[in-house]
Amino acid sequence: MPDPPSPPLAIRNATVYPTPDSGPIERGTVVCRDGRVVALAPDAPVPSDALVLPGDGRFLVAGFWNCHVHFTEPRWRNAAHAPAGPLEEGLREMLTGHGFTTVVDTGSDPRSTLPLRRRVEAGELAGPRIRTAASGLYPPRGIPYYVRGEVPWWIRWIIPQPRSPAAARRAVERNVRWGADLLKLFTGSYVARGTVKNMREATARAAVEAAHRHAQLAFSHPSNLEGARIARDAGVDVLAHPPDTAEGVDAAFVRSLVERRMGLVPTLKMFATTVTRDPAYLGPIHGVVRQFREFGGEILFGTDVGYMRDYSTDEEYRALAECGLDARAILASLTTAPARRFGSPAGAGTVSVGAPADLVLLGQDPFSDPGAFDRVAATVRAGRVLYARN
Numbered sequence: 230m231p232d233p234p235s236p237p238l239a240i241r242n243a244t245v246y247p248t249p250d251s252g253p254i255e256r257g258t259v260v261c262r263d264g265r266v267v268a269l270a271p272d273a274p275v276p277s278d279a280l281v282l283p284g285d286g287r288f289l290v291a292g293f294w295n296c297h298v299h300f301t302e303p304r305w306r307n308a309a310h311a312p313a314g315p316l317e318e319g320l321r322e323m324l325t326g327h328g329f330t331t332v333v334d335t336g337s338d339p340r341s342t343l344p345l346r347r348r349v350e351a352g353e354l355a356g357p358r359i360r361t362a363a364s365g366l367y368p369p370r371g372i373p374y375y376v377r378g379e380v381p382w383w384i385r386w387i388i389p390q391p392r393s394p395a396a397a398r399r400a401v402e403r404n405v406r407w408g409a410d411l412l413k414l415f416t417g418s419y420v421a422r423g424t425v426k427n428m429r430e431a432t433a434r435a436a437v438e439a440a441h442r443h444a445q446l447a448f449s450h451p452s453n454l455e456g457a458r459i460a461r462d463a464g465v466d467v468l469a470h471p472p473d474t475a476e477g478v479d480a481a482f483v484r485s486l487v488e489r490r491m492g493l494v495p496t497l498k499m500f501a502t503t504v505t506r507d508p509a510y511l512g513p514i515h516g517v518v519r520q521f522r523e524f525g526g527e528i529l530f531g532t533d534v535g536y537m538r539d540y541s542t543d544e545e546y547r548a549l550a551e552c553g554l555d556a557r558a559i560l561a562s563l564t565t566a567p568a569r570r571f572g573s574p575a576g577a578g579t580v581s582v583g584a585p586a587d588l589v590l591l592g593q594d595p596f597s598d599p600g601a602f603d604r605v606a607a608t609v610r611a612g613r614v615l616y617a618r619n
């Protein structure tokens with residue numbers, strides 16, 4: 230669906246980082262019209278009817294992706310009918326206030342996510358682009374213990390827990406009919422704290438093949454070595470977390486994930502804040518991310534926000550930096566890497582003439598401090614200001 234028309238917008242005199250790999254354009258002015266960037270140059274002329282955001286002393290980068298979010302909190306429950314105000318407030322607090330212009334919902338209640346997505350696309354709600362897995366697929370009797378508590382018992386039966394490859398294909402087809410954009414599998418599910426139930430490989434493979442027939446990416450929550458191995462061998466495209474029970478996950482295994490061109494979403498702050506900060510737990514997870522990166526693997530930024538109730542992203546950027554990602558690599562994980570992985574149009578994920586006008590204005594230079602990626606002064610999607618700090 231095309232984005233609704235918006236008045237021209239100009240961001241004047243910012244330091245612009247057009248791509249993760251190009252040097253900055255000092256005192257750059259960007260002009261956006263009809264959802265796209267139409268000019269980018271120092272002193273580019275500003276149309277007289279444009280809304281102007283001052284960029285002096287600020288830093289402009291492409292709009293961010295968050296490749297792991299959920300709309301499971303009570304605030305989204307009536308998304309189809311709730312007034313726009315409180316929903317927009319929620320989207321700002323959780324997402325657009327942190328620079329996210331596109332988010333990947335890796336499984337929520339489709340009765341919340343689908344109306345949210347529809348209302349954003351119709352221009353009724355100022356929010357990010359939403360790509361959704363609709364409902365994730367679990368192993369039989371494999372709903373995680375931390376989800377069971379949130380789901381009323383009487384709808385648990387509709388949560389897909391396929392017992393055979395044929396049932397997995399049917400579950401994928403049903404999600405696609407509902408409007409899913411991607412597949413999310415639990416190839417390893419924590420059915421109790423410390424106890425992982427894995428999905429059978431044949432079931433996972435049937436689901437992935439069905440998703441791929443619809444040109445959809447498959448994400449997986451692995452939990453442990455076996456969950457990651459099943460994901461890899463079933464053809465999954467992206468691990469939505471590193472395996473956090475990292476026992477047995479060695480360099481050769483991590484290299485095999487990179488060789489299969491799998492993407493990885495680190496979600497490091499989530500592990501630290503919702504499980505434990507014990508280095509005996511976090512150290513090996515950081516080690517997997519560091520090795521994955523060293524072998525040239527593709528990191529996709531994602532936080533598991535929505536499940537994680539603390540929305541700030543500062544700590545995730547610092548944790549990524551500790552795992553060896555420099556500002557360039559972090560910016561790629563936020564922009565060009567997910568845009569390419571999801572097959573976005575040419576130029577998406579960059580600030581360039583002709584590209585979608587998805588932009589983030591930062592109050593501090595992210596190339597001098599990774600935490601600056603969370604000093605968001607304004608967020609623009611398709612040329613429309615979604616968030617501006619007062």
Ligand SMILES: [Zn+2]
Pocket residue numbers: 297298299335533536
């Ligand atoms: Zn999640």
